[in-house]
Amino acid sequence: MIRTIIIDDEEMNVNNLQALLHQHCPEIEIIATAQSAQEARHLVKTFNPEVVFLDIEMPFENGFDFLRSLDNLEFEVVFVTAYDVYGIKAIKFSALDYLLKPINVKELKSAVQKIISSVGKKKQHTRLANLFSLLEDKHIDVRAKIALPSLKETYLVPIHEIVRCFSSNNYTTFFLTDGTEHLISKPLYEYDEMLTPYGFIRCHQSHLINKAHVTRILNLDSGYLVLNYSEQHIPIAKQRKAAVVAALK
Template sequence: MIRAIIVDDEPINISNLRALLMRHCEGIDVVATATGADEAREHIIELKPDVVFLDIEMPGKNGFDLLRSLNDTDFDVVFVTAYDTYGIMAIKFSALDYLLKPINITELKNTVNRIEQSVNTRKQNSRLNNLLNLLDRKSPDESQKIALPTQKETYLVPVKDIVRCESSNNYTTFYLTNGAEHLISKPLYEYDELLSPYGFIRCHQSHLVNKAHVASILNEDSGYLVMNYISQKIPISRQRKSTIKSLFKI
């Protein structure tokens, strides 16, 4: 059984989630609940759970404050929240699980399945640290790392080392400065939203490029971006041609 703790300042939310887990997720055993960060911290230290279902917005110390207060985060975290702003962007950036209230049962089941897979192959510590570092920054920083979860391993890659991203249906391939390629089972639009503050440009429906790694612009057809490190030219769609020109002040 996977040992779980639920943390939420609203007892009704705790009861609802607990009931959903009991009804739909047989492999989860809720060993404790807490309505505040300090109480949750005591339970986590004492009971050493496999997963914590954690609300973000709570009076006093919030969910992120709780995580910062722990010396050891050797457990999975699923954020359960209605906080659909920068916090969720940071969580996505770190490839951590979250559930938006009201909880969708299918999404809950999928999350529990991922937890079961993760228990024996812990990648959570570095991903949580990445999340907290990101939240502490006031502005985009290219040294920030993004978590790229492949089928076999989750890679933490500095944003500055990403040359470009290319979509294929619901998959995205990341091309890095060292020649590595990582295939991720997420659509390109999710990374467009995450990476645009770091200077990435959607030059085509299927292509997202790091402006810092553009070597030149070819005037053939509707135009192409030639990238450093990769001897490929990336097409510019006709709809985005004027936007690209204005970005490079052409």
């Protein structure tokens, strides 16, 4: 799923684009919407979207002004506007695509395919960069922390204090050694890639565990991992059992 924010000053336009994306583009996850540049700035910092569908003609501050106001543009931009005269300017801003209102479904699907390709390449580059960094450093910093962003604040959590992560739809809950829990609006696979080098094992589609907190394996059904944190039993997927056992050895 590709995390997306829609920015348009007219609620009807926001609702229309949401409906079209839900119906025709299941790869897109709409994590927030905004009806002003001021509101959008807060949402971008909070949710760190991968793509923004951005209206150009908005009161007080148009789409171009909004982009200029940001320190870092770490997301792709698809401009959405009723005015074709902005096309050249949009291209100068290196937008991924440009959609005219009323939105044509075929053009929307084409834009989403560009999004999928672009975001996929960025994630691959990030994974390779992380790999090369690990190969160069040779050692993992046990003091490393991970940023867990919530709606109101971001928690900086030492990785060794994470006992396990549990996935539910596109949300991940982090369980810590002190008993606290953090619900984060990101899917588990994003953290799987990030935490695997630190001794975490994906034992099940919904579970990522820190092997440092595993005390034993129960050979019931396809198996369970028992954690020293409240003696919890975490299921092992049948197709993953061999890899999990090998990783624990």
